[in-house]
Amino acid sequence: MITEQRMTIRLNELPTDRWATVSEVDVPADLKDREIVLRLVELGFVPDERVCVVAMGIPGREPMAVRVGGSTFALRRHEASFVRVSPM
């Protein structure tokens, strides 16, 4: 059984309408990106929270609307890429 060792992908790779669990957030080197990650964590993108992409913009699936906790946030794919999730 390998159910405990699930694959993690980046949130920007998660297909629409698929639920996933946040496993961790990156700590990027760039200061501006770090500020973004801090805000993402403050908004609820923390380990064990369930997330789901509910809508995508066009063209290029940008931006994405992500449901987390009781809220929905519009994120750029770049911002979403710092969140690692495991699809359920």
Place this chain on the structure above:
Amino acid sequence: MEVAELAPPERIALVGNPNSGKTALFNLLTGSRQKVANYAGVTVERKEGVVHTMEGRRVSVLDLPGAYSLNAISMDEAMTRDVVTGHGREDLPDLLVCVTDASNLRLHLRMVLEVRRLGLPMVVVLNKMDRAEKLGITIDVAGLERELALPVLTTVSIHTHGADDLRGFLDQRVLPSVQRSWRPSGLEQVLATQKDVQRIYRQVVTEPAVQRDPSDRIDRIMMHPVWGLFVLVLVLFVTFVAVFSLGGWLSGLVDDGIAGLGGMVQERMAAGPLRGLLVEGVIGGVGSVLVFLPQILILFLFILALEASGYLPRAAFLLDRPMSKAGLSGRSFIPLLSSFACAIPGIMATRTIGSWRGRLTTILIAPLMACSARIPVYTLLIAALFPTDPIAAALVMVGLYVLGIVAAMTVAWVIDRTDREHAQAPLLMELPPYQWPDLRSLIIGIRERALIFLKRVGTVIMALTVIMWALNATPSPRTINGQPVDRSLAEELGHALQHVFDPIGFNAEISVALVPGMAAREVVVSALGMVYAMDGDADMEDRLQQRIAAEWSLGTKLSLLIWLVFAPQCLSTFVVVKQETRSWRYMWIMGGYLFGLAYLASLITYQLTRSITG
């Protein structure tokens, strides 16, 4: 040892996340007893009001800008941080009221824990309790009080008595506020706080197994790449039709009232300069601006209602990608939409844009959105161009709006090209649940807009019209061969300016009318009426329109229309750009590029039309 004196609070501050219903609660607490100003030295809006407690004491309430965190990433959030940490120029409030959305505690609890660390006297408010109940969410209030070691109250800001518990609480005595050292929390600490939030949330909140909020289902359509855009176009279309049809009809009523007043004064007063000043200058001039109050307010009503309903962030989501082609983000959509009503609130709304570059670009292009003050001049000129063809007139009107948008996006694109870093502005925007707009807040918002407009009419516009009237009524002191020239000061000015404006087809009358029009575009119509020596009576605009139709060439009419799309025409916009960017440089850059663009576009229009029509 000295014992800290307990006393009921005299100054309280509302702090909380955006979308916590904080402002609706503030409106319920203070009603009409509120004052909107700016914080000292910065232009973040400062809303203060007075609440009557249950015992009838008057307590001052400060509505701090909504903030997701004290780790501020926008000007609004920085202001909130400075006030609650005692680093601003404000005194610390006696009591912090931390407002949360009871239906979304998962997000809002973290801010409560962060604010709690400040160690100030504090009460937690679970707002929107009605919504939480409707969604089947139950909260163990006593349990939450135990976990937080803070008093917790519930409120419903849409009910008249929905904040009575809070008003009662304000009579209780609290410890004095003492400033403590505060440091922004780092990632590790935020992660730890979020663990606490998860634990407390599991303990005190019970959610139904099936989600009852219809927002997700509504969003299937609203945020659909095709249907969503269709709905957006429809929403904007309905808004503009309402402004022009309903607003136009109401404007007609106001116009009749003003004409009646003018006629009455004309009859009762003896002829003379004073009557001229009153009838032509004050009633005619100011009245021609006042008639647009209904249209401006209807536009604001739509924008306020769309914003309160939660729809605008969805529109911003849909437009984010197209706008990013011009180097902007969806966050610029709401400020730019507001600019169609008036560039000033639009430019002020850019404060929520985190990135300075995105914010600056939005400020610089906001004046290209056709604000409602341009409606009178557009209407007059288009009616003169197509007196018998309402469909062509409507199409040209739409065309002028589109031209402004296209120009704005082009300018934004050019600004983006000059940016070597190409820094992507973060979006990170909450899409709050849909809700019915709170009627009380809508009324307060509209009243605020009406007062701002009336104040402008009573000061700047009144002064400009009176000056314009005086310039027209005063004969020129210049003499030619000992004979006085038969010209007014206004005509002299017009002839002097014509050297500049002749290549773009403006005659002396237009040139002189544009001078006060640079300060406030609303006065262009009445200024034209004055230089064409017309009484400010009921059919002044009709007669002016006939003269324009008969006397101006096609090139001149088109050139003036184009000029009005681009030219800087509002002193208040200059002032607000200076304030918001804290720089004279950006103010002059905006004025300069708009003037250059207007001149160039009008020159091309005029010369092209002339060469085609001969």
